[in-house]
Amino acid sequence: MSEQLPEGVQRREFDGTERLATRGEPVYGEPTDGEWRAWNPHRSKLGAMLELGMDTALSGGETVLYLGAASGTTVSHVADFAGPTYAVEFAPRPVRDLLSAAESRERLFPLLKDARKPATYAHVVESDVDVLVQDVATRGQARVALENRQFLADDGRLLLAVKARSEDVTREPETVFEDVREELSEGYEVLEARRLEEYHADHLGIVARPR
């Protein structure tokens, strides 16, 4: 496994196994070691992408727009090693947990907004962010990525987790992924794509850059 972990992310030992970890207040009852806390790839698609050695080009300290933050499991780790992090989530209930994760993280900005309507948060989220992370469980995931491209710097990266079952449960995941990639190519060039099967069934991890 190649080591291209961003600064602020390390492999550390927890109870005898090597695991990814970041430094920050624990959020979801994960094991801790001093100020380090384990990053569970089973609960985080971005964690799985890093664990599987995908080249995310993350180096630490970036400005991040995170779509589909849910209760903040992954975005809390991102905020631990990145710079200003905008977390967008649509459902009120998980946002309650997101708020408590953001309490101790001064550069994490929680927003109760719909990722399909970028105009409702374009007055808050700055332009030219370095990384756009997307993990939304709606139909039209490629469309969401395309509509939010306006936030991303020209040399930025899209880190996308595609959930096949959100698009259409009745179709083969592979064909769903193909459609998503094709639609995505309207605005992005896919650099790397990999199934996250070891950790998340029927998910595809994509690293792309705007074209």
Place this chain on the structure above:
Amino acid sequence: MTDETETAKAGWFSDLDSGDLEAAEDAITEGEAKAPREWPAIAVESGYTDSRDEYYDRLHEATMTATRAEVRERERADDQQLVHAIRAMDDCSRTANELAERLAEWAGTVDPDAGTGVEYARTLARGESEDGLEEPAIRSLAERVAGLADEADELREFVERQTPAVAPNLSALAEPVLAARLISLAGGLEELAKKPSGTVQVLGAEDALFAHLRGHAPSPKHGIIYTHDAVRGTHPENRGSAARAVAGKLSIAARVDHYSGELKPELEAELTERIETIQARTTDEDVDSDGGADDE
């Protein structure tokens, strides 16, 4: 707020005084912009803050306050409101129907061509009937009936608007009124989430269920979920299977709604797929009717 083009280009902080957290909260929640801009730089340039760091501090404070308030607001749309609304809706339409019957009976003694039902009461209330039915007491009663029927319609709209906020998955799988009825029969969303799907299947069929338990009736196949298209639209022979499938998915939806609140579109697709399989069973028998049946 100035003219439209300027608002479209403005950041959340543009019209704000530095210390005004309440206005910042509104701006974050209500504001919009056509496209993102270099907000931190613009904020410093315009003198809203002295440095980028200070800008981010303010933004953190403002987004935390705004989002917390918005969450509280959205969650106030709670299940108990729905329970009251749906019960009031039923009371209104039942009473409107009863009174409409009484009205039809009365009006029939004065005018042999009198109609029946709530619709007739509405025409009467509008004063459109040209039958010289000039008994003011009858017209007045008709107005009450029409008023009650309007109230029932408004309550239905309220339920249709509120249920998706309270139970997004449940109202995606069942239509909002059925979702609200299930919540009301169970006594709340939490109570519904804790019921096994077999109970959900026969909610609203308590009489039939207890007759069955006393031993002199077959077990009911479905309760209120009979009104779900997937149950009603299925051949009677397979309705039990359909009701079981619908109840199973609705229970899962209620649990997701109560414990997580996130929308899971795959539930709906899974249910559609399952129902198609069940409905295909009858289609096998009558091969000639291509694609089968009056279901769709």
